[in-house]
Amino acid sequence: MELGGQRIAKGEMVLCSLTAANRDPSLGADMDRVDPLRDAPSHLAFGHGIHRCIGAPLAQMEMRIAYPALLRRFPSLRLAVPYDEVPFRELAIVYGVKELPVAF
Numbered sequence: 086m087e088l089g090g091q092r093i094a095k096g097e098m099v100l101c102s103l104t105a106a107n108r109d110p111s112l113g114a115d116m117d118r119v120d121p122l123r124d125a126p127s128h129l130a131f132g133h134g135i136h137r138c139i140g141a142p143l144a145q146m147e148m149r150i151a152y153p154a155l156l157r158r159f160p161s162l163r164l165a166v167p168y169d170e171v172p173f174r175e176l177a178i179v180y181g182v183k184e185l186p187v188a189f
């Protein structure tokens with residue numbers, strides 16, 4: 086079969102990177118930038134299909150409540166170090182920061 090212009094032979098394994106898929110330029114411009122107002126309904130942050138994250142509605146509700154509450158409480162919340170110095174985890178199933186120094 087062929088998928089996205091790539092021929093896949095019978096028995097070959099296909100490993101899908103959700104992180105790379107979420108940066109697909111067909112989803113929109115500048116997909117490396119965090120934009121909470123972005124409309125990207127086909128993102129794969131919570132997976133897809135039968136194993137799609139069962140906690141997605143809870144996680145989305147928590148984010149809708151927690152982020153505005155955090156910014157209301159600390160309106161001048163900002164990075165305490167230059168962005169380039171924020172340490173990211175290199176080997177982890179879920180990508181993210183090792184720590185996030187902030188000032189307020």
Ligand code: HEM
Binds near residue numbers: 136
């Ligand atoms: C921002 C927060 C979260 C993210 C980004 C996230 C992401 C994901 C992803 C990508 C999958 C699919 C894994 C796969 O395809 O094998 C998944 C599955 C799952 N998630 Fe989440 N998740 C989050 C929060 C939660 C929460 C809050 C819960 C529970 C309260 C939860 C429970 C689960 C469970 C049980 C599965 C397995 C579903 C299955 O295999 O049928 N997740 N999650």
